[in-house]
Amino acid sequence: MGSEKKRLFDGKVAVITASTQGIGFAIARRLALEGASVVISSRRQNNVDEAVAKLKAEGLDVFGLACHVSLADQRANLIKSTVDKYGQIDILISNAAVNPSVDPILTMSEKALDKLWEINLKASVQIVQDAAPFLSDNSSVIFVTSITAFNPMGSLAMYAVMKTALLGLTKALAAELAPKTRVNGIAPGFVPTRFADFITNDLKLREEIESKTLLKRLGTTEDMAAAAAFLASDDASYITGETLVIGGGAPSRL
Ligand code: NAP
Numbered sequence: 001m002g003s004e005k006k007r008l009f010d011g012k013v014a015v016i017t018a019s020t021q022g023i024g025f026a027i028a029r030r031l032a033l034e035g036a037s038v039v040i041s042s043r044r045q046n047n048v049d050e051a052v053a054k055l056k057a058e059g060l061d062v063f064g065l066a067c068h069v070s071l072a073d074q075r076a077n078l079i080k081s082t083v084d085k086y087g088q089i090d091i092l093i094s095n096a097a098v099n100p101s102v103d104p105i106l107t108m109s110e111k112a113l114d115k116l117w118e119i120n121l122k123a124s125v126q127i128v129q130d131a132a133p134f135l136s137d138n139s140s141v142i143f144v145t146s147i148t149a150f151n152p153m154g155s156l157a158m159y160a161v162m163k164t165a166l167l168g169l170t171k172a173l174a175a176e177l178a179p180k181t182r183v184n185g186i187a188p189g190f191v192p193t194r195f196a197d198f199i200t201n202d203l204k205l206r207e208e209i210e211s212k213t214l215l216k217r218l219g220t221t222e223d224m225a226a227a228a229a230f231l232a233s234d235d236a237s238y239i240t241g242e243t244l245v246i247g248g249g250a251p252s253r254l
Contacts, residue, residue, distance in 0.1 A: 189247030214249025
């Protein structure tokens with residue numbers, strides 16, 4: 001009998017969009033550390049190459065390719081390349097999102113509204129449509145939403161409304177894909193990443209956010225990855241259609 005401990009995701013294949021840095025990268029690393037073969041992607045090939053090199057240097061089984069989630073051919077290529085290489089998909093994490101404008105909803109341009117819909121919501125639907133035929137029995141889909149989904153406010157209002165829509169998408173797809181595939185969401189609080197640096201680099205704003213958490217700190221990408229790993233694992237085998245808030249106790253919902 002071997003003495004090596006079986007890891008959570010040994011033999012599993014995970015595809016993660018927007019995973020060359022920040023939360024997506026941390027999820028990729030965590031799943032790979034737990035034994036998964038992980039397919040990394042984002043728009044820029046050089047970012048993909050860099051992320052793959054970093055994880056390979058840790059001895060992890062990763063493979064990467066460029067995929068702008070709004071481009072049908074690149075999504076199709078992401079899924080086909082994964083299936084050609086690994087045969088199936090056990091975990092799909094839809095992580096890509098943009099925040100193209102900090103304008104109030106009433107004055108937001110049509111271009112910004114279209115971009116929010118195209119990338120944050122429509123592509124989240126489409127990546128699941130593309131992957132669905134290849135999802136294995138006992139597979140898991142996870143949407144990365146946001147704590148702002150529960151309280152759309154200020155300069156993040158319209159972005160947050162798209163995240164609120166992901167809560168509904170999570171429930172709706174959980175019903176469509178059951179019982180073969182579980183569908184859940186993670187709702188991060190504020191995490192210092194490039195995406196959020198216009199907020200977290202502002203000392204006053206940062207302190208205000210930290211003070212609203214019970215744990216008196218921002219989240220880390222590893223905090224988010226741990227929650228995603230839990231939901232993707234068999235430890236969460238009776239959880240579907242739910243969204244887990246990882247917000248340090250900041251106000252979200254009852
Ligand atoms: P990040 O560190 O800035 O990373 C963004 C990643 O997305 C990069 O790898 C980027 O690479 C990729 N990307 C951007 N547009 C893309 C597209 N159209 N198609 C594919 N990849 C794309 O951001 P993050 O903070 O980790 O955000 C990740 C997710 O967490 C988002 O859904 C965000 O809404 C959510 N979130 C973040 C926070 C926070 O405080 N950070 C809080 C709540 C929720 P390329 O430039 O190479 O494409």
